[in-house]
Amino acid sequence: MDKDDIQLWLALKLVPRLAAHRKIALVKEHGLTKLFSYKAAQLQAFGLSKNQANAIAAPDWQAIADIIAKSDQAKSQIVTYSDPAYPSLLAQIYDPPLVLWAKGDKTILNTPQIAIVGSRAATQAGREYASQLASELSSVLTITSGLALGVDAAAHQGALHARQNTVAVIATGIDKVYPARHKLLARNMIEQGGVIVTEFMPGTVAKPGHFPRRNRIISGLSLGTVVVEAEVKSGSLVTAKSALEQNREVFAVPGSPLNPMAKGCHQLIKQGAKLIDCAADIIEELVIPGSSGHVIQVDEKIVKTHQQGLLNDALLASVDYEITPVDMVVSRSKLPTDEVLTRLTMLELSGLVSAVPGGYLRLHRG
Structure with a gap:
């Protein structure tokens, strides 16, 4: 019985305890269809275990049909490793997923992307900055993140506010949204032309071990990864580590030393x-291919937008042109001390205030 590529890739995905890069190597050496024509004994001669060889020689076609049916019920598309829609950057990593499930516009997966990630328990300043950064970058790069609480959600929302699309990589099946409170955000993303993508089969619930695997896809889809806020032991640093291993750029937003x-x-x-500290810092480091293959030039409006956003920071009004103690800025702004220090750091990096003995000084802008 002839099987199409989707069925064969799903069958290969179900082969137990065989790494993705080895499965891909087998396909490259023998061809997908021919690989599934071999007998179990022949497959074992390639170094496969008995269980692995049997899974290829005699796949569970009913289980595969059920997976496809569940995918259809979830109104998702199956994108296999050999599909022209499979993201080219993701295919370059050491262990790319053999199969992706996508809901929304799957063509977005092959646009130049920047990952913005950070803490689920981010400060208000961190969330605001992630949203602002995503909004500024989204005119040049597709914003990719993990649909989690905190920085992830702020990054997606920033792109949506700029009326741009965004990619969410999730750690569950395509038929689930985690956390559940982000169902509206997920729906808005799809309605605005974005896409939600996962390597986990329909029906899969969130488990701790799924998130590191999700993170490697976030970085693998992207030209670079930006970490906005993160504790020393956090999933965001796992994403950054994946980016480094994939030879992608890593960017980090500084904050107050008092902010964990x-x-x-x-x-x-x-x-x-x-x-x-601004979108231009990121874009000047990246070679961003356009649809015609030409490199996209940095738009000066991105820099101006960032500067205007900082000038409109309400905290700036709490700093005088004379030395202003930090406790006075805290009192005026009615914000937590760690958030005030983080915002002051960002304002200082942008040349709007200066740290001096006794506090901060607002600088004149020419």
Whole structure:
């Protein structure tokens, strides 16, 4: 019985305890259809175990039909490794997923992307900055993140507010949204032309071990990864580590030394990640291919938008042109001390305030 590519790739995905790169190597050496024509004994001669050889020689076609039916019920598309729609950057990583499930516009997966990730328990300043950064970058790059609480959600929302599409990589089946409170966000993403993607089969629930696998896809889809806020031990740093292993750029946003959410970013910067405080810092480091193959040039409006956003930061009004103690800025702004220090750091990096003995000084803008 002839089987199409989707059925064969799903059958290969179901082969137990065989790494993705080995499965792909087998397909490249023998061809997908021919691989499934071999007898179990022949397959074992290639170094496969008995169970692995049997899974290829005699796949469970009913289980595969059920997977396809569930995919259809979820109104999703199956994108296999050999599909022209499979993201080319993701195919370059060491262990690319053999099969992806996508809901929305799957062509977005092959656009130039930047990952923005960070803490689920991000500060208000961190969430606001992630949203602002995503909004500024989204005119040039597709924003990719993990649909999680905190920075991830802020990044998706920033792209949506700029009326751009965005990619969410999830750690569940395509028929589930985790966390459940993001169902509206997920729906808005799809309605605005974005896409939700996963390597996990329909019906799969969130488990701790799924998130590191999800993170490698986030970085694998992207030209670079930006970490906005992260503790030293966090999933965001796992994503950054994946990006480095995939030979992609890593960027980190600095924060106050008193903010525990900034410690992960500071560690990344010490290890060589580029310190950034605006969208232009990121774009100038990337070679961004356009649809025609030409490199996209940085739009000066991105820089101006970022600067205007900082000038409109309400915290700036709490800093005088004379030395202003930090406790006075805290009192005026009615914000937590760690958030004030983080925002002051961003304002200082942008040349709007200066740290001086006794506090901060607002600078004149020419």
